Amino acid sequence: xxxxxxxxxxxxxxxxxxxxxxxxxxxxxxxxxxxxxxxxxxxxxxxxxxxxxxxxxxxxxxxxxxxxxxxxxxxxxxxxxxxxxxxxxxxxxxxxxxxxxxxxxxxxxxxxxxxxxxxxxxxxxxxxxxxxxxxxxxxxxxxxxxxxxxxxxxxxxxxxxxxxxxxx
Amino acid sequence: xxxxxxxxxxxxxxxxxxxxxxxxxxxxxxxxxxxxxxxxxxxxxxxxxxxxxxxxxxxxxxxxxxxxxxxxxxxxxxxxxxxxxxxxxxxxxxxxxxxxxxxxxxxxxxxxxxxxxxxxxxxxxxxxxxxxxxxxxxxxxxxxxxxxxxxxxxxxxxxxxxxxxxxxxxxxxxxxxxxxxxxxxxxxxxxxxxxxxxxxxxxxxxxxxxxxxxxxxxxxxxxxxxxxxxxxxxxxxxxxxxxxxxxxxxxxxxxxxxxxxxxxxxxxxxxxxxxxxxxxxxxxxxxxxxxxxxxxxxxxxxxxxxxxxxxxxxxxxxxxxxxxxxxxxxxxxxxxxxxxxxxxxxxxxxxxxxxxxxxxxxxxxxxxxxxxxxxxxxxxxxxxxxxxxxxxxxxxxxxxxxxxxxxxxxxxxxxxxxxxxxxxxxxxxxxxxxxxxxxxxxxxxxxxxxxxxxxxxxxxxxxxxxxxxxxxxxxxxxxxxxxxxxxxxxxxxxxxxxxxxxxxxxxxxxxxxxxxxxxxxxxxxxxxxxxxxxxxxxxxxxxxxxxxxxxxxxxxxxxxxxxxxxxxxxxxxxxxxxxxxxxxxxxxxx
Ligand SMILES: Cc1ncc(C[n+]2csc(CCOP(=O)(O)OP(=O)(O)O)c2C)c(N)n1
Ligand SMILES: [Mg+2]
Numbered sequence: 001x002x003x004x005x006x007x008x009x010x011x012x013x014x015x016x017x018x019x020x021x022x023x024x025x026x027x028x029x030x031x032x033x034x035x036x037x038x039x040x041x042x043x044x045x046x047x048x049x050x051x052x053x054x055x056x057x058x059x060x061x062x063x064x065x066x067x068x069x070x071x072x073x074x075x076x077x078x079x080x081x082x083x084x085x086x087x088x089x090x091x092x093x094x095x096x097x098x099x100x101x102x103x104x105x106x107x108x109x110x111x112x113x114x115x116x117x118x119x120x121x122x123x124x125x126x127x128x129x130x131x132x133x134x135x136x137x138x139x140x141x142x143x144x145x146x147x148x149x150x151x152x153x154x155x156x157x158x159x160x161x162x163x164x165x166x167x168x
Numbered sequence: 169x170x171x172x173x174x175x176x177x178x179x180x181x182x183x184x185x186x187x188x189x190x191x192x193x194x195x196x197x198x199x200x201x202x203x204x205x206x207x208x209x210x211x212x213x214x215x216x217x218x219x220x221x222x223x224x225x226x227x228x229x230x231x232x233x234x235x236x237x238x239x240x241x242x243x244x245x246x247x248x249x250x251x252x253x254x255x256x257x258x259x260x261x262x263x264x265x266x267x268x269x270x271x272x273x274x275x276x277x278x279x280x281x282x283x284x285x286x287x288x289x290x291x292x293x294x295x296x297x298x299x300x301x302x303x304x305x306x307x308x309x310x311x312x313x314x315x316x317x318x319x320x321x322x323x324x325x326x327x328x329x330x331x332x333x334x335x336x337x338x339x340x341x342x343x344x345x346x347x348x349x350x351x352x353x354x355x356x357x358x359x360x361x362x363x364x365x366x367x368x369x370x371x372x373x374x375x376x377x378x379x380x381x382x383x384x385x386x387x388x389x390x391x392x393x394x395x396x397x398x399x400x401x402x403x404x405x406x407x408x409x410x411x412x413x414x415x416x417x418x419x420x421x422x423x424x425x426x427x428x429x430x431x432x433x434x435x436x437x438x439x440x441x442x443x444x445x446x447x448x449x450x451x452x453x454x455x456x457x458x459x460x461x462x463x464x465x466x467x468x469x470x471x472x473x474x475x476x477x478x479x480x481x482x483x484x485x486x487x488x489x490x491x492x493x494x495x496x497x498x499x500x501x502x503x504x505x506x507x508x509x510x511x512x513x514x515x516x517x518x519x520x521x522x523x524x525x526x527x528x529x530x531x532x533x534x535x536x537x538x539x540x541x542x543x544x545x546x547x548x549x550x551x552x553x554x555x556x557x558x559x560x561x562x563x564x565x566x567x568x569x570x571x572x573x574x575x576x577x578x579x580x581x582x583x584x585x586x587x588x589x590x591x592x593x594x595x596x597x598x599x600x601x602x603x604x605x606x607x608x609x610x611x612x613x614x615x616x617x618x619x620x621x622x623x624x625x626x627x628x629x630x631x632x633x634x635x636x637x638x639x640x641x642x643x644x645x646x647x648x649x650x651x652x653x654x655x656x657x658x659x660x661x662x663x664x665x666x667x668x669x670x671x672x673x674x675x676x677x678x679x680x681x682x683x684x685x686x687x688x689x690x691x692x693x694x695x696x697x698x699x700x701x702x703x704x705x706x707x708x709x710x711x712x713x714x715x716x717x718x719x720x721x722x723x724x725x726x727x728x729x730x731x732x733x734x735x736x737x738x739x740x741x742x743x744x745x746x747x748x749x750x751x752x753x754x755x756x757x758x
Contacts, residue, residue, distance in 0.1 A: 015357055018306070023298060030299050061486060068483035074303040074323060074358050 002060045007036070009082040009090055009160045010067065011168055012052040015075040016042050023073050024052060033058065033066050037092075037135075037157035049077065053160050055135075080168050082160040090160040092135045096142060099126040100149030108148040115141050126151070181310050181341040182211040185274065186218060188317040191350050192272075194245050195219060196236060196611055198229040202249025203289060204276025207341035221611060221640055224632040226253050228604035230260020230331075231630065234269045235605030238591045239566055240612045241394055243270040243324050250276045251289030254335075255296065259598060262300040264331035266595025267417060268392055270324040271331035272317075273301075279339040280308065293335045302330030310343040318350040327360025328481040329392055360480065364497030369505040371493055372452070372476050373515050376506075379450035380521035381473075381528075382410045385433065385462075388417030388594070389455015389479060391587045393499035398587040400503035401454065402426070407510060408517050411529055413441035415456050416579050417594045424583035430529070431538070434462040435730050436576040439537035439739060440529055442728075445470050446736040447528075453477045455499045458488040459595070460757070468735030478502050537728045537741055538580050547697050549574060549649045549720040553581045553621065556647060559704050564616040566609045568592065570602040570626030573655035573726045578621040600629030603646055607633055610642040617645070617708060624650040624717075625674050634687040637713040645707050645714045648680060651722045659725045664732075664750055684715035693717040732757035 014020045021040055028035050036055040043051040056066060063081065070079045082088030096117070098108045108127060112119060117131035131141050135158055142153055162168060179187065185208050189197070196219045201209045212220055223229040226248045233244025244264075248257050254275040264271045278287040294306045303323050305316045316334055324332045376382060384405060390397045398421040405412050405428045412422050413433040422429060431438035433445050445451065451473040456462070458477075463469040466488055477485055478495040485494040495502050509515070540550045553574075567582055568591040569575040575592055584590050591609060593601035602620040610618040620627075627648055637644050657672040684691030690712050694703040700718070707714045728739045733754025 018308075019294060019298070022295070026298055065483065065487060068485070072481065072483050074355075077357050 005057050005059060006063065007055065007057045007083070008063050009088065009158060010054045010056065010070070011080050011082050011160055012054060012070055013077040013079075013168060014050050014052060014073075015077070016048045016050040017075055020050070020075045021052070023075070024054075024070065027069055027073065028056075028066075031065075031069060033062065037155075039157040039159055053082075053158050055158050078168055080162070082162060085162040088160050088162045090134055090158050091132060092138055092158050093130065093132040093156045094138045094142070095120075095154045096129045096131060096145055097126060097151040097153070098129070098145050098149045099151050104148045108145060111144050111148070112141075115144070117141060177347060178344045179347045180207070180211070180344050181313055181336065182207040184310075184313050184345075184347050185317065185336070185341070186211045186215055187347055188314055188350070189245060190217060192318070192321045193242070196221060197245045197247050198223055198232040198236070198608065199247035200226050200229055200249065200253060202253050202276065204250035204253075204278060204338050205247060205274075205341075207338065208247065208274070208276070208336075220247070221607075221636065223604065223636050225630065226256035227259050227600065228607075228630050228633040228636070230257050230264065230271065230273065231598075231601050231604035232608035232611070232633070233271050233273075234260060234264050234267075234601070235568055235591050235608030236612050237269050237271060237608075238391075238605075239588050239609040241588065243272050243321060243329075244608065246271060246273040248273070248275055249289065250278055250293065251291045253289075254291060254293040258296060258300060259596075261297055261331045261333065263593055263596040263598045263601060265300050265302065267593065268329050268388060269331065270329035272320050272324050273331060273333045275333055275335045276341075277306065277335045277337040280337045281339070283337065293333065297333045300331070301333050302328075304333035304335065306335045307337065307340050310340045310345050313340060313345075314348045319353060319355065321350075322353045322355070323358060327358075327362070361482070361496050362480065362498040362501060364478075364495050364502040364505055366505070368493055368495045369502065369509050372495060372506055373509045373513060375450055375474060375476060375493065376408060376410075376452065376510070377515040377517065379410075380518055381448045381525045382408070382450040382452065382517075383430075383444045383448045384410055384412040384452045384454060385414070385445060385456055386412065386418045386421055386454045387415040387456025390418055390421040390499050393455065393480075395587060397421070397455075397500035397503060400500055400507060404503055404507055404510075407507065409522055410452070410517065411444055411526070413437070413445060415459065415462055415594070416592060418456060419579065419590045420584035420587040423585040425585060432579055433736075434459075435464065436580065436726055436728065438580070439535045439728055439741065440532040442730065442736040442739060443532045444529055448473045451475045454503070455479065457484045460488070463488060464730045465733055465735045470736075535741070537739075540724075542697075543721070544697060547694065547700060547718060547720045549577055549651065549724055550581060551697060552647075552649060552700060552718050552720055553577050555700050556619065556621070556704060557582050559701065560617055560619065560708065563708075564613070565589065566591070566606075566613060566616055566618045568602040568605040568609060568618070568620045570620070570622045571597045571599045571656075572623040572626060573651070573659065573724070574621050574623045574649040576656075576726045577649075582621070599623075599626035603627055603630050603644070604633045606644040606646070607637050607640075607642055610637075610644050611640070618643075619645045619647050622646050622648045623655065624648050624652065624677060624680075625654045628678075631683070634684070634689055634713060634715065638688045643711050643713055645716060647707070647716045648718060649720050650677075650680070650717050651720050651724065652677065653722055655722075655724075656726070662725070664755055680715045680717040684713075687713075687715075689713040689715055691715050691717065693719070695719045
């Protein structure tokens with residue numbers, strides 16, 4: 001059996017009913033699966049459905065099990081593996097706070113501009129940048145900010161969608 | 169309560185509960201009252217159709233409902249109060265989840281406005297039972313109550329069956345709304361796949377016809393599918409001439425007297441069943457789940473076979489063992505598909521290959537792995553089960569068990585000819601299951617002989633249910649193989665822990681005969697082999713609940729045994745063999 005650990009992004013369409021997130025999270029903790037990131041919001045108000053985007057990792061067999069186990073939960077409509085769908089698009093948003101001397105601040109600002117990050121708050125001693133990009137790009141942006149007075153970051157987790165004209 | 173319901177008939181939540189149960193065909197409820205279900209109990213008081221069986225502990229109620237369900241194919245229904253009532257039901261829920269038993273458990277909850285306030289007897293029932301139910305609901309609006317109850321039955325009984333919990337706050341039980349009878353349910357998200365695809369059926373028949381060393385490995389899924397699946401399984405075995413083994417949960421689907429029967433497989437399975445599984449070239453798994461008790465070391469499990477796996481639950485495919493051909497669907501439908509395909513294509517087994525396969529199996533059978541050394545002076549537990557079988561085989565007999573050596577001996581030696589006659593806690597291995605389960609079985613089959621093959625340690629866990637058996641005139645027979653030890657624990661301590669018998673002696677045992685007397689039941693004791701038959705006959709003849717204290721050899725071990733972490737061809741057959749090699753990794757396994 002394939003033993004290599006891979007990272008996969010799953011989209012889970014669920015009925016937006018009380019406890020549904022707890023069922024999904026409980027499944028992961030109960031069966032010992034990883035959750036690297038998880039985002040959830042109602043996506044269809046009239047149908048009362050929410051879309052959960054989960055980033056997880058495991059061997060191909062474990063990823064299959066995760067999908068099958070999610071499929072067993074009663075309020076789950078559908079589960080798709082975005083990573084396997086020619087490839088899907090993933091985006092994440094981060095708010096990054098940087099503080100420090102004027103010299104470093106201007107250096108940070110310059111990098112942020114070239115990264116397409118938006119400056120959304122300034123004080124005498126700090127900046128807050130908003131950056132929305134692929135998760136790897138956000139990692140890279142944070143790495144850049146680390147020596148430039150990086151203070152903290154808040155990340156939304158990944159939202160993902162398949163390419164092409166069809167819905168999941 | 170009137171039977172005519174119009175679109176405008178208003179009912180209280182409690183009345184809706186009782187009405188919905190009846191509309192779902194429920195006749196019996198196993199329960200225990202308390203503050204948060206008083207309105208429902210009040211409605212029950214005024215009802216004279218539903219039979220409520222008052223248990224002595226909520227765990228007992230869940231196991232009784234499991235026994236009822238497994239012996240009838242109908243869902244078992246439980247009614248308990250909030251807080252401790254609900255937490256006491258958790259073991260039975262988990263047991264039913266592991267063994268795919270349909271239960272509908274109704275729990276009372278504190279009033280809606282008190283939820284979250286640490287109110288008296290409040291607990292987060294849906295939170296606690298989420299991982300041990302197939303699904304659960306907290307009813308927040310009485311308008312949803314009828315729909316949720318009907319949905320609960322639908323989900324518990326369809327697809328892969330399992331337990332569900334409906335948690336009903338007390339204020340909801342008083343509120344009045346219009347009742348909706350059960351209609352056709354088309355669930356928004358839940359659509360179990362019961363009809364198998366044709367492609368894999370065709371492929372399965374090709375693989376079966378080409379096999380040289382095939383074997384059927386069947387499980388509880390055949391039983392859960394219903395009697396038709398067992399009938400079709402028998403037809404398929406006869407049609408192909410293939411040998412068949414089964415898990416603990418699947419006994420009775422194929423008759424133990426059938427010519428193709430190898431006995432059960434797994435840790436305490438027969439030599440021939442395990443060797444056949446180990447050496448086969450085609451393993452046809454029907455409604456089983458490659459549990460670790462069956463597979464032993466997974467990388468050495470049936471190493472040279474192609475594997476077909478039929479299951480109604482897609483998550484079972486490739487979970488533990490790599491499958492070559494999955495078939496998703498209901499067992500009876502898939503079996504019918506396979507039989508039709510086999511006949512229509514004129515498929516045939518390879519007669520020469522099959523003959524030499526059976527010759528090989530005959531050699532393994534000749535080991536007679538279930539043999540034991542009998543004694544004139546002390547009752548051997550195996551002998552006790554053999555006599556129990558011989559003296560009950562011509563009656564309508566249902567067997568339940570507790571957990572331990574006695575359970576494994578019962579699995580090995582009691583011969584089941586029909587499905588739904590064997591109830592045991594397989595997946596969870598719950599000591600204390602058998603007595604209340606027997607009670608549930610007896611409730612459903614008042615004229616049958618229902619015997620719990622028990623251990624003296626297990627039976628003390630739910631002994632109080634004897635009181636319910638007496639109250640409801642349920643003549644269950646608790647046949648205790650009293651070896652004065654937690655025998656299975658003692659056996660592992662002997663084999664794996666250097667004979668250090670840490671806390672496995674059943675110290676300060678009660679006198680079971682006196683205990684029976686105290687309960688108002690009948691106590692019988694057998695101490696020597698020569699008196700055993702007469703005592704068993706006495707037990708069968710008395711139409712009251714019996715505690716049978718059968719004093720057996722305390723040091724007997726259960727063989728054959730595949731030590732933890734070992735492969736199927738590394739079986740120990742008896743005490744006289746060298747101490748088994750158990751690896752450090754093996755010791756980690758339970
Ligand atoms: C509720 C519960 N607690 C603990 C165990 C672990 N356990 C498995 S078998 C066993 C001993 C059972 O003893 P007894 O009922 O006397 O049966 P015997 O093995 O002697 O036949 C124990 C403690 C269990 N299966 N269930
Ligand atoms: Mg014992």
